[in-house]
Amino acid sequence: MKLSERDKALIWHPFTQEQTAQLPIAIKHAKGLYLYDQQNKAYLDLISSWWVNLHGHGHPEIAQSIYQQALALEHVIFAGFTHEPAVTLCEHLQEILPKNLVRFFFSDNGSTAVEVALKMAHQYWYNQGEKKRNLFISFEGGYHGDTFGSMAVGKKNGFHDPFNSLLFEIISLPFPYTWDNDLEYETKEQNTLNILKKELAEKADKISAVILEPLVQGASGMRMCRPEFIRAVVELVRSYNILVIYDEVMTGFGRTGTYFATEQVGVAPDFICISKGITGGFLPLALTVTTQKIYDAFLSNHWDQAFAHGHSYTANPIACAAAISSFKILTRPQTITSIQNIYHAHQQGIQSLLSMHAHKIKQTRVRGTIAAFEIDVKQNINAKLKAAFLEKGLLIRPLGNTVYLLPPYCITEKELKFTYNEINNILKTI
Numbered sequence: 362m363k364l365s366e367r368d369k370a371l372i373w374h375p376f377t378q379e380q381t382a383q384l385p386i387a388i389k390h391a392k393g394l395y396l397y398d399q400q401n402k403a404y405l406d407l408i409s410s411w412w413v414n415l416h417g418h419g420h421p422e423i424a425q426s427i428y429q430q431a432l433a434l435e436h437v438i439f440a441g442f443t444h445e446p447a448v449t450l451c452e453h454l455q456e457i458l459p460k461n462l463v464r465f466f467f468s469d470n471g472s473t474a475v476e477v478a479l480k481m482a483h484q485y486w487y488n489q490g491e492k493k494r495n496l497f498i499s500f501e502g503g504y505h506g507d508t509f510g511s512m513a514v515g516k517k518n519g520f521h522d523p524f525n526s527l528l529f530e531i532i533s534l535p536f537p538y539t540w541d542n543d544l545e546y547e548t549k550e551q552n553t554l555n556i557l558k559k560e561l562a563e564k565a566d567k568i569s570a571v572i573l574e575p576l577v578q579g580a581s582g583m584r585m586c587r588p589e590f591i592r593a594v595v596e597l598v599r600s601y602n603i604l605v606i607y608d609e610v611m612t613g614f615g616r617t618g619t620y621f622a623t624e625q626v627g628v629a630p631d632f633i634c635i636s637k638g639i640t641g642g643f644l645p646l647a648l649t650v651t652t653q654k655i656y657d658a659f660l661s662n663h664w665d666q667a668f669a670h671g672h673s674y675t676a677n678p679i680a681c682a683a684a685i686s687s688f689k690i691l692t693r694p695q696t697i698t699s700i701q702n703i704y705h706a707h708q709q710g711i712q713s714l715l716s717m718h719a720h721k722i723k724q725t726r727v728r729g730t731i732a733a734f735e736i737d738v739k740q741n742i743n744a745k746l747k748a749a750f751l752e753k754g755l756l757i758r759p760l761g762n763t764v765y766l767l768p769p770y771c772i773t774e775k776e777l778k779f780t781y782n783e784i785n786n787i788l789k790t791i
Contacts, residue, residue, distance in 0.1 A: 363387070364399060386751070391418035394772055396756065404756045407768050407780060412579065412611050414642030416690050417771040423641050423686040430682035439467065439675040446681035453688045454650070457620040459629035464656040466649045466668075467676040471610035472506025474634035474647035475572070478606045479510045480670060481632065481651060482570040485604065485658045488666050495529070496564060498557070498571040498598070500536040504580035505572060505608050514572050518581055532560050532568070538584035540724040541711075550590045557594065561601050570604035570631070571595075575622035576728060579611040582763040583733035585726050588625045595628045604655075605630040610647075614638035614691060615700050615770065618729030631655060641687030646680040691770075699770045700730055706774045707732035707766065710781035718788045733765035736791065749787045755780065 364387040373379065387399045394417055396404045406414065416423070434444060451465040466481075468474050479497065486494040499505070499514040506512070512521040513528035521528070534556055537549035561568075575591050578584040595605050607630040612622040616638070619625055623633065632655070636647035659668050674680075690696060707727045711734065714722060725734040736742065743759050750757040757764065766780065 383748075393417040393419070394769060394776065402754065404751070404754050405776065405780065406756045407766050407772075408756060408758050409638075409767055409769050410642060410756075411637075412616075412767055413637045413640075414769050415614060415638045415687060416641050416696075417769045418642070420641060420687075420690070422690060423643050423683050426682045426686035427643060427679055430679045434678045436674065436677055436679070440671060444676070444678050444681075446678045446685060447676040450681045450684050450688070451648075453685060454635075454648070457692070458633065458650060459621075459623055461629050461652050462633055462650040463653055464651050466651070466670075467672075468647045468649065469645050469672050469674055470506075470647050471608075471634065471636040472508045472511045473672065474610060474636050474649045475505045475511040475514070475606075475608055476508045477649040477670060478608075478632040478634050478651075479514065479570070479572070481649065481655060481668060482604045482606065484668065485655055486569055488658050488661075491566075493567055494569040496532055496568045497529075498532045498534065498560070498568060498603075500534050500573055500578070502536045502538070502578050502581035502584060503572070503574055503608075504578065505574075506610075520580070532564070534560075536578060536581075536584060536586065537590060538578065538586055540585070540726040543724075546587065550587070550593070553590075554593060554597065557597060561598065561603075565601040565603065568598075568601070568603050570606050571598045572606040572608060574608045575612060575626050576617050577612055577622070577731060580760065582735075582760045583726070583731055583765045583767075585728050585733075588627065591626045592628050595626070595630070604632070606632040606634065608634045610634055610636045614687075615696070616730055616767065618700060618704055620691075639687065640680055640683040641690070643683040643687075644677070644680040645674075646677065646684055696770055699772075702774055703730045703768065703770065703772060703777065706777040710777060710784075713781055714785060714788065717785055721788055721791065730770070731765065731767050733763055736762045736764065736788075738762065738791065742791065745791075746787070749790070753783050753787065755783060757784075 365384040368385055388396050389399050390397050394405055396406055466477055468477055497514050501517040503515050504518050505515045512524055514531055516525055516528050517533045535553050537553050539546040576585060607623055609621050613635045623629055632649060632651045634649050640646050659666055711725045711732055721737055722734045723737045743761055746759045
């Protein structure tokens, strides 16, 4: 029996309708930009394997750091203990994070990083006697994870409908996403800000925090907004003394063209949630980073004000070692140059598609290493697109009829040009 058939008999895959899904592709090994299946067919990984792989598959420096750390210390309980890789990683991250973010709380993945931020924000007020701040503000289409708290602040994204009756109340605002040559962005932004002003006037003393994906809503189709809008939201909620959470699980570590999207916004949050690319795609790891002010609100001689949250694999030393190695690669000048080159290649590629298929694609947009566009047809052609890309050896996973590219930073301009040529050929068949 083939591996994919053995898998089908045993495994329940994420974000998959198992009854209608094709047999999964069995991957044997990977190197650089390419994944290889059991028949040695190569697939160009243009989505960084669910947005986690920064530097290409099997990067030898990260692999070596994992090996060396595994020989020294594979794991230790993180309550009452510490280790060098965890401390060193946080020291490195301080170099590229906003200066106000100085306290690091480890967890396992993006969902838990968000869950930690939500719980910290709520308990921050609770510890100060403000026990009625039970509301959070989020944006329609925002995706923050699959735990119950993260689902609650993402309840208007359509992923979690079966659980809506179990989720806590939120204030959900329209997300004024925009694209190239959008003439309505100011109207959309002002409409959202007007709604926000009204909600704040009525409920500000009941709100703990606002949570948002700065600049790009990933799972909703790489929907992008302007930095000026995020800045206006933050300044408005802060005038009411409300906390700010940036979910940079996807946008962090260079994806939007800067180390973190917050650099482009120009206003630092009270919490930042990071994961996905942190280890270069090798191991699960996440951090919720916050301010000294938030940290101090949990200090007490009494246990009931402590933050009683943790995970068995919190600050796993091997994952931390991988993250340190990935950080060193990320911050090299050649990686920064690669990120800039990807941006320019995306712009050229999008323009080439528009020159050939202006009647078929719309809402083109590029932010850093992320490029996206909509295919302008009435029916959902997601399955057809996915199959066409895989046949060509391209790992591209459309979100509905949204095609997006989010490649590892080792991709070359030549490989991106090839990719856009292949997309052009596929569009001819639609």
